[in-house]
Amino acid sequence: MSNFLPNIRDARDLHEMSVEDLKQVANEIRETLCNLLSKRAAHFASNLGVVELTLALHSTFDFLQDRLIWDTGHQIYPQKLVTGRFHQFDTIRTKGGLMGYPNPNESDYDLFVTGHAGASVSTAVGLRSGDQLMGRDNYSVAVIGDGAFPSGVVYEAINNAGELNSKMLVILNDNEMSICPRVGGVADYLDRLRSNPIYTGVKSEVVSILNKVPVLGDPAEKLLFQIKEGVKAGLHGGMMFEEFGFKYFGPIDGHNIGLVKKYLKMVREIDGPVLLHVITNKGHGYKPAAEDPVYFHTPPAFKRSDDGEPVVLSKSSSKPYTQHASDAIADQMRHDSRVTVITAAMCQGNKLEQVREEFPERFFDVGICEAHAVAFAAGQAKVGMRPIVDIYSTFLQRSFDHIFQEVCLQGLPVTFMMDRAGLTANDGPTHHGTFDYGYMRIFPNMVVMAPGDANDIGAMLDFSISHDTACAIRYPKLSAAEIDRELQPIEMGKSETIRSGRDGVIVCAGTPLIDCIAAADQLAEEGIDVGVVNARFVKPIDTDMVRDSIENHGFVVTVEEAMLQGGFGSAFLEAANELRVDATKVHRIGIPDEFVQHGDRESLLADLKLDAAGIANTCREVFAKSGKMQSEKTLG
Numbered sequence: 104m105s106n107f108l109p110n111i112r113d114a115r116d117l118h119e120m121s122v123e124d125l126k127q128v129a130n131e132i133r134e135t136l137c138n139l140l141s142k143r144a145a146h147f148a149s150n151l152g153v154v155e156l157t158l159a160l161h162s163t164f165d166f167l168q169d170r171l172i173w174d175t176g177h178q179i180y181p182q183k184l185v186t187g188r189f190h191q192f193d194t195i196r197t198k199g200g201l202m203g204y205p206n207p208n209e210s211d212y213d214l215f216v217t218g219h220a221g222a223s224v225s226t227a228v229g230l231r232s233g234d235q236l237m238g239r240d241n242y243s244v245a246v247i248g249d250g251a252f253p254s255g256v257v258y259e260a261i262n263n264a265g266e267l268n269s270k271m272l273v274i275l276n277d278n279e280m281s282i283c284p285r286v287g288g289v290a291d292y293l294d295r296l297r298s299n300p301i302y303t304g305v306k307s308e309v310v311s312i313l314n315k316v317p318v319l320g321d322p323a324e325k326l327l328f329q330i331k332e333g334v335k336a337g338l339h340g341g342m343m344f345e346e347f348g349f350k351y352f353g354p355i356d357g358h359n360i361g362l363v364k365k366y367l368k369m370v371r372e373i374d375g376p377v378l379l380h381v382i383t384n385k386g387h388g389y390k391p392a393a394e395d396p397v398y399f400h401t402p403p404a405f406k407r408s409d410d411g412e413p414v415v416l417s418k419s420s421s422k423p424y425t426q427h428a429s430d431a432i433a434d435q436m437r438h439d440s441r442v443t444v445i446t447a448a449m450c451q452g453n454k455l456e457q458v459r460e461e462f463p464e465r466f467f468d469v470g471i472c473e474a475h476a477v478a479f480a481a482g483q484a485k486v487g488m489r490p491i492v493d494i495y496s497t498f499l500q501r502s503f504d505h506i507f508q509e510v511c512l513q514g515l516p517v518t519f520m521m522d523r524a525g526l527t528a529n530d531g532p533t534h535h536g537t538f539d540y541g542y543m544r545i546f547p548n549m550v551v552m553a554p555g556d557a558n559d560i561g562a563m564l565d566f567s568i569s570h571d572t573a574c575a576i577r578y579p580k581l582s583a584a585e586i587d588r589e590l591q592p593i594e595m596g597k598s599e600t601i602r603s604g605r606d607g608v609i610v611c612a613g614t615p616l617i618d619c620i621a622a623a624d625q626l627a628e629e630g631i632d633v634g635v636v637n638a639r640f641v642k643p644i645d646t647d648m649v650r651d652s653i654e655n656h657g658f659v660v661t662v663e664e665a666m667l668q669g670g671f672g673s674a675f676l677e678a679a680n681e682l683r684v685d686a687t688k689v690h691r692i693g694i695p696d697e698f699v700q701h702g703d704r705e706s707l708l709a710d711l712k713l714d715a716a717g718i719a720n721t722c723r724e725v726f727a728k729s730g731k732m733q734s735e736k737t738l739g
């Protein structure tokens with residue numbers, strides 16, 4: 104078996120390859136993907152599904168001249184393998200290694216760092232428009248999955264593209280799946296496109312004619328288009344995409360490299376925007392992944408047994424925060440029929456399967472439509488329901504304006520469960536949920552909470568459901584800690600003292616609490632007596648605690664796994680300023696003004712001084728300074 108892949112230095116090498124050779128490359132890519140998964144968790148099923156599409160695209164276009172955007176970006180692995188990164192591929196999703204998403208720092212073939220779904224068509228339209236203004240005669244392509252396709256921004260882009268009428272291609276990669284099965288009216292529409300027997304008949308006829316005609320520049324081709332347009336218009340009275348000004352082709356088999364290439368060559372000759380609908384199977388080529396694409400979206404590392412079955416290499420036994428959150432949500436729903444839960448296509452990630460089963464009528468998966476999710480929740484809240492919006496911290500950024508206008512400005516009681524807050528480690532900058540304290544605490548009528556451990560989650564949700572304006576609760580993607588203590592009830596704006604200390608105090612927002620306690624333990628062994636406070640509320644902050652921390656301790660260190668700007672430590676300083684107490688002894692630990700890259704959690708935390716050792720070190724330093732200041736004062 105020849106080995107093409109290690110020798111492909113650049114995607115242009117694919118141009119000379121026959122379809123048969125490209126099929127061989129496809130096999131090699133799949134083997135490489137399977138081998139990667141034996142080392143670490145990574146995006147898998149979506150990548151298996153786009154192998155042929157990637158090869159067809161890169162062997163037809165030159166994407167150093169033309170432009171290519173993969174929507175979301177999690178299905179970029181095959182592109183990395185054929186654009187000069189094969190030999191580093193083993194490093195993907197490790198610190199300093201390749202990113203698991205497109206990254207222009209790695210290759211000119213990756214145009215944007217992306218990880219959030221839905222924006223590909225907009226950027227592709229923008230690229231095309233800019234290139235046109237710069238006088239370049241190139242082509243812009245966006246590949247977008249059927250899961251991302253219902254995102255509102257896609258229609259804003261399609262609306263604009265139709266009007267600009269420039270040459271560009273949107274490839275709709277339809278595998279009938281988001282991470283979970285896709286939902287909603289667009290999904291139904293795509294199903295109808297796939298299954299309409301008349302249209303399917305026409306399609307195969309078109310394909311068979313296509314197979315017979317020369318690919319480029321043949322007048323028969325133009326005729327073919329006209330026939331197709333006429334037939335389609337007659338059958339459907341105008342298709343949705345065509346109404347927007349796009350020419351629609353497909354659906355075609357996205358695993359047939361030769362066929363996809365043929366269509367790509369053909370649509371490249373068309374003036375104006377084109378939508379090519381390709382059908383692929385998520386997990387294609389590895390049977391267990393094709394059979395269970397939900398699990399295999401980002402599975403944990405596994406090796407293949409002799410008969411190819413996946414054998415998971417390690418299992419985490421402790422219960423994650425997400426599961427505690429999901430259990431608490433179910434509990435609320437059991438006791439209060441006003442409570443609903445809304446997820447934006449992350450039922451699996453949010454561990455809401457059980458809730459979906461138990462409360463099908465109060466469970467809403469709105470698709471990858473975070474903005475809609477929040478405005479929808481506002482509508483429910485307005486008429487007396489108690490909606491819980493369960494969305495990852497980073498994706499909730501998409502809803503910023505609706506949090507402001509539809510929720511906070513109206514004073515509505517919507518609860519935000521912000522999952523995956525803090526560092527999400529190997530996913531990197533698109534996925535770290537580190538901006539939420541800043542973007543949530545600026546709104547009037549918003550309460551912002553951060554559980555210090557698993558025990559706080561249920562109590563905070565309980566507080567939130569009975570509170571009459573919006574509340575946000577943010578927690579990470581981690582196994583949950585349970586801190587041994589006598590639990591104090593959640594009271595509006597009240598922190599919890601975990602232990603008191605004479606020399607200084609660490610005030611922690613959220614789940615770094617366990618590391619703060621470990622740091623205080625280390626310091627105690629050295630004779631430095633440091634208290635630990637579980638802030639619980641980022642907004643309203645406990646002003647009594649702020650005053651006490653400053654007035655009765657030698658130093659204060661605030662800790663948060665979030666951006667320092669606008670974050671918890673900043674809230675602490677603001678409160679100190681309003682109290683007119685001297686905040687010079689306050690030191691903040693958190694994320695500085697830069698994007699944190701991908702890597703293993705431990706070393707990212709160590710770099711940011713956010714692990715127990717880093718927190719202890721900072722305390723030592725400020726303790727030494729505070730001691731010096733104290734003795735200077737005494738001497739002076």
Ligand SMILES: Cc1ncc(C[n+]2csc(CCOP(=O)(O)OP(=O)(O)O)c2C)c(N)n1
Pocket residue numbers: 149152175177178218219220221247248249250251252276278280281282385447448449471473498501
């Ligand atoms: C704004 C946003 N919300 C949610 C996600 C989480 N997410 C990642 S991939 C994915 C499913 C994407 O499905 P689709 O677009 O069909 O691509 P496929 O994986 O099927 O190729 C989701 C919901 C995201 N990346 N961005």
